[in-house]
Amino acid sequence: MIRRLLPLFAFLALAGLLFAGVRMNSGKDTSAIPSPLIGKPVPAFSLPVFDDASRKLSGKDLLGAPYLLNVWGSWCPNCREEHPVITRLAQSGKLRVVGYDYKDSAEDARRWLAEFGNPYALILVDEDGRAALDWGIYGAPETFLIDAHGIVRWKHVGPVDESVVRDEIEPWLAKLGAAP
Amino acid sequence: MNRFALLFALFLSASAWAQATVEAPPSFRNDAEEQRFRDLTSQLRCVMCQNQSLADSNAQIAHDLRIEILRMMREGKSDAQIKQFLVERYTDFVLYQPEVKPMTWALWFGPALLLLVGAGVVVVVVRKHGTKLPAGEPRDLPEDE
Numbered sequence: 001m002i003r004r005l006l007p008l009f010a011f012l013a014l015a016g017l018l019f020a021g022v023r024m025n026s027g028k029d030t031s032a033i034p035s036p037l038i039g040k041p042v043p044a045f046s047l048p049v050f051d052d053a054s055r056k057l058s059g060k061d062l063l064g065a066p067y068l069l070n071v072w073g074s075w076c077p078n079c080r081e082e083h084p085v086i087t088r089l090a091q092s093g094k095l096r097v098v099g100y101d102y103k104d105s106a107e108d109a110r111r112w113l114a115e116f117g118n119p120y121a122l123i124l125v126d127e128d129g130r131a132a133l134d135w136g137i138y139g140a141p142e143t144f145l146i147d148a149h150g151i152v153r154w155k156h157v158g159p160v161d162e163s164v165v166r167d168e169i170e171p172w173l174a175k176l177g178a179a180p
Numbered sequence: 181m182n183r184f185a186l187l188f189a190l191f192l193s194a195s196a197w198a199q200a201t202v203e204a205p206p207s208f209r210n211d212a213e214e215q216r217f218r219d220l221t222s223q224l225r226c227v228m229c230q231n232q233s234l235a236d237s238n239a240q241i242a243h244d245l246r247i248e249i250l251r252m253m254r255e256g257k258s259d260a261q262i263k264q265f266l267v268e269r270y271t272d273f274v275l276y277q278p279e280v281k282p283m284t285w286a287l288w289f290g291p292a293l294l295l296l297v298g299a300g301v302v303v304v305v306v307r308k309h310g311t312k313l314p315a316g317e318p319r320d321l322p323e324d325e
Contacts, residue, residue: 031230033227033270033271033273034271035271036267036268036269036270036271103240129240129241129244130244130248132244133244133245133248133269134269135269136269136270136271138227138228138241138270139228139239139240139241
C-alpha cells in the first residue's frame with residue numbers, strides 16, 4: 001500500500017517545494033542584483049553639486065547623519081513614478097535625501113525638477129556615469145541608505161513605493177537611531 | 181539625448197525600470213585588441229539584460245561597461261583583474277563562469293549530483309525488475325499482427 005502511494009508522496013513533496021519557491025520569490029524583483037557594497041564604506045567619489053559645479057563633494061562630506069542616496073535621471077520614467085514617495089520621505093524630516101543625477105544633462109535635469117519639484121537636500125551630478133560604476137549602479141531609479149559613518153546599509157533597485165518606505169527604510173532608520 | 185529619452189520613455193513606459201539609449205561601438209587599435217575585447221565581453225553577463233552578454237547588449241550600462249573594459253585593457257590590466265573589478269561592483273552575477281567557492285558549490289556540482297541521484301534510482305529500479313523477471317512465469321512473446 002505504502003509503495004503504491006510513493007509516487008503520490010514524491011509528487012506532493014515536489015509540489016510543496018515549488019510552491020515554497022514561488023511564495024518566497026513573489027513580489028520580489030529577482031533580476032535585481034544585490035549590492036556588494038552592503039556593510040562596506042561608500043566608494044571613493046568626487047562629484048560636482050547640481051547648480052554649483054565649482055563645489056565637489058566626496059563621501060567624507062556627507063558623514064555625520066544617515067542619508068538616502070536616490071539615483072534618478074530626467075530620462076527615466078519610473079523616477080517620475082517614485083518621485084512623490086521620495087518627496088514625502090524628504091519632507092517628513094526623517095533623514096536627508098541626497099539626489100544622484102545619473103547620465104543626464106543639467107538642462108534636462110533643471111526642467112524636470114522645475115516640473116516635479118526638488119525634494120533633495122543636495123544633488124550630486126554624474127553626467128558620464130563613470131562614478132556610478134563604482135557604486136554598482138546599473139540603471140535608475142536605484143536607492144541607497146548610508147549611515148552616519150558612511151557605511152552602505154541598504155539598497156533598492158527600481159522605484160521606491162510606500163511599502164518599501166514602511167517595510168524597509170523606516171525599520172532601518174529605527175535601527176540606526178536616526179535623527180537628522 | 182532628449183529626443184532619444186522621449187522615444188525611449190514611449191517604448192519602455194510599461195517597464196518597471198529604465199535605461200538611457202544606445203551609442204556607437206568603440207573603435208579598436210588593432211585586430212588583437214578587438215579579438216581580446218570580444219572574447220572578454222562575451223564571457224561577461226550584462227547586468228541590465230541578464231539574458232545577454234556584455235558583448236551583445238544594447239543597454240546603456242553595457243555600453244558604459246564596455247568603454248570601461250577597453251580603457252582598463254589599454255591600461256595593461258589582465259582579464260582576471262578586469263573581471264575582479266566587475267565582480268567587486270556587480271557581484272558574481274556578471275560572470276557566466278563564477279569562481280568555485282562554497283557559495284557556488286550548488287551551482288557547479290548540483291547538476292552532477294542530480295544526475296548521480298537519478299542514475300542511482302535507475303540502477304535500483306532496474307535491479308529490482310531484473311531479479312524479479314527470471315523468477316516469474318515464463319511469458320509468451322507478443323505476437324506480431
